[in-house]
Amino acid sequence: MTPDRLPEPGSPHGNGRGAVRSPILRTEGLTVRFGGLTALDNVTLAVPHGEIRAMIGPNGAGKSTFFNCVTGVLRPTSGRIVFDGEDITGLPPHRISQKAIARSYQITNILPGATVLENVRIAAQSRHHSWSLVRHHRAFVDVIDRARAVLDAVGLGDKEEELAANLSHGEQRHLEIGIALATEPKLLCLDEPTAGMSVSETRATVELIRQIATDLTILIVEHDMEVVMGLAHTITVLHYGEVVAEGTPAEIQANPRVQEVYLKT
Amino acid sequence: MTRSAAGYWIGFAVVLALLVVAPLVLPEFWRRFVTEILIWGLLAMSLDLLIGYTGMVSFGHSAFFGLGMYGAAAALLTVRPPNLWLAILYGLVGAGAVAVFVAYFSTRLRDIYFAITTLVFSQIFYVIIFTWTEVTGGENGLGFSQPAFAIPGVVSARFTPVTLHWFVLAVVTVSYLGLRRITQSPFGMVLQSIRENEPRTRAIGYHVERYKIVAVMLSGLFAGLAGVLYALQNKFAAPDFVFFLVSGEVVVFNVMGGMGTLVGPVAGAAFFFLLRELFSRFFTEYYLIPVGIIFTLMVIFVPQGLLGFLRRRLNQ
Ligand SMILES: Nc1ncnc2c1ncn2[C@@H]1O[C@H](COP(=O)(O)OP(=O)(O)O)[C@@H](O)[C@H]1O
Numbered sequence: 001m002t003p004d005r006l007p008e009p010g011s012p013h014g015n016g017r018g019a020v021r022s023p024i025l026r027t028e029g030l031t032v033r034f035g036g037l038t039a040l041d042n043v044t045l046a047v048p049h050g051e052i053r054a055m056i057g058p059n060g061a062g063k064s065t066f067f068n069c070v071t072g073v074l075r076p077t078s079g080r081i082v083f084d085g086e087d088i089t090g091l092p093p094h095r096i097s098q099k100a101i102a103r104s105y106q107i108t109n110i111l112p113g114a115t116v117l118e119n120v121r122i123a124a125q126s127r128h129h130s131w132s133l134v135r136h137h138r139a140f141v142d143v144i145d146r147a148r149a150v151l152d153a154v155g156l157g158d159k160e161e162e163l164a165a166n167l168s169h170g171e172q173r174h175l176e177i178g179i180a181l182a183t184e185p186k187l188l189c190l191d192e193p194t195a196g197m198s199v200s201e202t203r204a205t206v207e208l209i210r211q212i213a214t215d216l217t218i219l220i221v222e223h224d225m226e227v228v229m230g231l232a233h234t235i236t237v238l239h240y241g242e243v244v245a246e247g248t249p250a251e252i253q254a255n256p257r258v259q260e261v262y263l264k265t
Numbered sequence: 266m267t268r269s270a271a272g273y274w275i276g277f278a279v280v281l282a283l284l285v286v287a288p289l290v291l292p293e294f295w296r297r298f299v300t301e302i303l304i305w306g307l308l309a310m311s312l313d314l315l316i317g318y319t320g321m322v323s324f325g326h327s328a329f330f331g332l333g334m335y336g337a338a339a340a341l342l343t344v345r346p347p348n349l350w351l352a353i354l355y356g357l358v359g360a361g362a363v364a365v366f367v368a369y370f371s372t373r374l375r376d377i378y379f380a381i382t383t384l385v386f387s388q389i390f391y392v393i394i395f396t397w398t399e400v401t402g403g404e405n406g407l408g409f410s411q412p413a414f415a416i417p418g419v420v421s422a423r424f425t426p427v428t429l430h431w432f433v434l435a436v437v438t439v440s441y442l443g444l445r446r447i448t449q450s451p452f453g454m455v456l457q458s459i460r461e462n463e464p465r466t467r468a469i470g471y472h473v474e475r476y477k478i479v480a481v482m483l484s485g486l487f488a489g490l491a492g493v494l495y496a497l498q499n500k501f502a503a504p505d506f507v508f509f510l511v512s513g514e515v516v517v518f519n520v521m522g523g524m525g526t527l528v529g530p531v532a533g534a535a536f537f538f539l540l541r542e543l544f545s546r547f548f549t550e551y552y553l554i555p556v557g558i559i560f561t562l563m564v565i566f567v568p569q570g571l572l573g574f575l576r577r578r579l580n581q
């Protein structure tokens with residue numbers, strides 16, 4: 001899993017050398033203003049198919065805001081978001097989800113009163129049979145099989161009958177990823193998936209992300225530099241809503257501007 | 266079948282058997298009491314689909330109930346001879362039409378705004394019914410005679426109190442099983458997901474407003490059906506039943522009996538009417554004071570309602 005195995009993506013800063021893969025996600029001049037505050041400032045980037053892209057930057061840099069735009073929670077003030085060749089700017093969250101973009105949340109966002117299986121099953125069901133009113137939901141075995149496969153993948157296969165609220169923090173974070181995966185995404189946006197995790201939980205999560213990354217594109221926001229350096233093919237650095245650097249982990253580590261704004265704080 | 270599923274169906278059969286036998290053994294007053302509880306219970310169940318399963322509190326169910334009543338009245342007063350099935354059809358169409366209207370406008374709003382909108386709509390219908398005397402009979406409502414129970418070529422018999430009870434029981438039982446199946450269907454699971462976490466439900470790809478609209482429409486149809494049954498039982502339609510106090514009572518049935526169980530609200534209705542019966546003997550029209558105190562105590566000490574402890578088993 002060496003980062004240089006993948007070709008360099010087209011960079012907004014002009015060194016578009018070897019942009020072989022077409023981007024699955026592209027933003028052009030994405031800008032979000034909250035009153036006087038510019039949370040995202042003219043963000044232009046392209047994420048190629050199959051890449052693990054990390055977004056880093058100090059707190060308040062605009063990373064979650066970027067996710068909120070891509071997943072339809074926020075409508076950008078200006079700019080465009082193109083996914084799989086299609087303009088998805090301003091589409092509502094359910095439409096974005098149906099386009100095969102999924103996300104997990106910085107603050108755990110699950111169905112606490114439902115079982116672990118139901119959390120994932122309802123997500124899988126959003127692709128099939130969700131308008132059936134007359135048959136029992138357990139009769140749709142394909143949905144349940146999909147949910148069980150996802151639970152196995154995220155390591156919760158033996159917890160399916162537990163209430164989600166009763167899981168440990170680390171397990172809830174994995175369930176969070178499981179819900180997103182169950183919607184069969186092409187692009188998975190992970191917002192600080194290891195937040196609040198112990199060292200061993202973090203290690204398990206990195207392993208999990210590496211496994212699921214084999215068939216989809218991942219956009220990850222993460223504060224743990226070890227996680228970022230170990231996982232990402234490419235890193236985008238945000239600062240006050242602006243892209244200040246983009247490159248391989250090695251390039252980012254060596255970039256004096258990045259050290260100035262981020263690594264030393 | 267698992268053991269707890271067997272337990273559920275045994276419980277179901279026992280309660281159903283008791284309700285079948287009830288009119289044969291109970292004195293007239295209590296027979297009527299049980300029939301009416303079934304009808305109010307159906308209204309309460311219909312609301313449970315919204316309150317208990319979708320997490321939307323409606324204070325407008327009197328409108329659906331009332332439109333069911335007036336729809337039945339329209340059929341029974343205009344079509345000769347009076348036809349039971351047409352009464353049901355008209356009642357459902359009336360309640361359904363109102364439900365589409367209310368659903369379209371109110372489901373854009375959430376929480377207290379949804380509740381207030383449903384309340385305002387039901388009061389609008391109340392005012393229309395109360396003042397449009399030429400059509401609705403205004404304050405006095407409409408009286409009519411009971412249709413016969415007729416299936417062309419099979420049977421035609423006048424209702425007796427006992428057979429009407431059985432008819433009501435059959436409609437309420439089938440409605441219960443229908444509502445239960447809806448709550449367990451993929452659609453019903455989406456409603457429960459909305460109740461648990463609406464933004465997350467959107468984020469995994471559900472067009473939440475559409476599900477809410479259909480939930481309100483279904484709820485309105487079952488509430489309208491309860492209104493039809495009430496009209497059949499009492500042979501009148503009156504504006505009092507469209508008034509928002511009725512909606513409030515139905516919310517109370519849900520809270521007392523246990524939201525999100527379907528049968529809980531029926532038990533809540535029974536409990537409420539028993540309390541009313543008991544206390545109105547001692548306190549006459551001030552019965553609401555002790556009932557209110559008991560309700561408050563229940564909300565504090567039994568917040569999940571009378572049958573709340575069975576919630577998981579009732580929904581399996
Ligand atoms: N809904 C909002 N309304 C107003 N300001 C917001 C909102 N969401 C985020 N912000 C502000 O935008 C900036 C970027 O926030 P965010 O995207 O959450 O940063 P990050 O995830 O990088 O820590 C912060 O200054 C934050 O306070």
Ligand SMILES: [Mg+2]
Pocket residue numbers: 063064065106
């Ligand atoms: Mg954030």
